[in-house]
Amino acid sequence: MASPQHPALAALIDRVRTAQERATPLAVAGHGSKCFYGGPVVGEPLDTTALAGISSYEPTELVVTARAGTPIVELEAALAERGQHLPFEPPRFAGGPGGRGTVGGMVATGLSGPARASAGAVRDHVLGATLLNGRGQVLSFGGQVIKNVAGYDVSRLLCGSMGVLGVILEVSLKVLPVAPATATLRFEIDEAAALERINRWGGQPLPIGASAWWAGMLVVRLRGARAAVEAAAVSLSARFGGERIDDALAEGFWRGLRDHDDEFFVKARAAVASNSGAALWRLSLPATAAPLALHGEQMIEWGGAQRWWCTAQSAASVREAAQQLGGHATLFHGADKSQGVFTPLAAPLDRIHRELKREFDPAGIFNRGRLYPDL
Incomplete structure (x- = not known):
């Protein structure tokens, strides 16, 4: 220092x-x-x-x-x-x-x-x-x-x-x-099936390093030893019809997801800036939690454990929906922060803070x- x-x-x-x-x-x-x-x-x-x-x-x-x-x-x-x-x-x-x-x-x-x-x-x-x-x-x-x-x-x-x-x-x-090899596959699949599939794969010896679901498309990144990545890519493609994405295109996708400058986040920020009452929420849930019944547009990461929602629904309704599934919600982007950004703390945790x-x-x-x- x-x-x-x-x-x-x-x-x-x-x-x-x-x-x-x-x-x-x-x-x-x-x-x-x-x-x-x-x-x-x-x-x-x-x-x-x-x-x-x-x-x-x-x-x-x-x-x-x-x-x-x-x-x-x-x-x-x-x-x-x-x-x-x-x-x-x-x-x-x-x-x-x-x-x-x-x-x-x-x-x-x-x-x-x-x-x-x-x-x-x-x-x-x-x-x-x-x-x-x-x-x-x-x-x-x-x-x-x-x-x-x-x-x-x-x-x-x-x-x-x-x-x-x-x-x-x-x-x-x-x-x-840095892992010696990566491969990215995409699958056309609905939300419920995507959550079931990615969680089932999580219990298998597959080198899954990241996943994302948005607008009917599940994207999975394999990362690890070259032999393991290639074997998994071939197996998943053959069994589930996954399409392998070009490495350069895949790298751009994951970078955009990481830095929040891909299409989902760009659209969400535009919705927030439009004064329509929309906000971008970051929900932390058990990975196996069922699909959320919210209005708006959603993107799912971390095998189902992180769910982004761009919605105009009230803070109370978003937080209640997350709580019912055993999780919590954070206001990530939003003009109205009057209801707080982070989930209110229980009394013992509040005292510790x-x-x-x-x-x-x-x-x-x-x-x-x-x-x-x-x-």
Whole structure:
């Protein structure tokens, strides 16, 4: 980690201490590519992009440590040179300069891409983190190997915290080698049959790395050893009539799904911007949950566990539909956030959130309302 004398870190510490003294709210962000997500942005901007760069990288140990302002694309480029990658495929978005989401924002939002169901989430790959708390103190948690994580795992607690606990300064991540082979197949099939089929395949020794269903088409990505991928592709095509997609075309599809610039997400953002009352919801459900009875347009990922809905139905009705199937709903894109972005917490969890907030940020200066309206 850069020393406190590092100009960028020293400036952040000074800003935080001044804000604490004056009870001035701060809006922590990198390139701002994910400012649409979560509650409204409140406070003076606290820019982390000056604190950038890879602190250490041990390819043989599959561990990289990067500062918060490091663009994800730059980190991935360095990993690619050694045949490695971020297996959870974090979205990079196009909202910031060059569409470059940062490492800090990646962890703070906790968002993962198409491979999440097979490779794990962001939090599963965070080994350690350094945080600047609301008192202006630099704290380190975890380490650079999994066995160093003991007790309360604060570094993973930061994943999805929306920056309300402090300024993420640096993160150590577990990385993996890029798989030697991939293949993508598509099947014309309705929603119910697609859910049944992808879950049945999930219980078989098939190298399924990602899946997506939209508008009557199930798309499956196989990833792993070349022999295993080829055998599975031939078997699924022969038994279920799957059509193999050209590798270049398939790569573009998965990249668009990951970065939310494919047709479904473009149409959803346009619907939200049209002031028609539509919103894009992200529903987390048991993978085997039945199809949802909502109005609008849907896209399904993660073997049925993540279901995107672009709908004009009320927040209450969307959340109730998700709850009935054993899940919850998050408002991903929407003009009206008056009903909250994230599912309201039960009383015990709400108390834990508030106690953590008071411990790390006693003056309540960081990202007010980004996670919950009064947090």
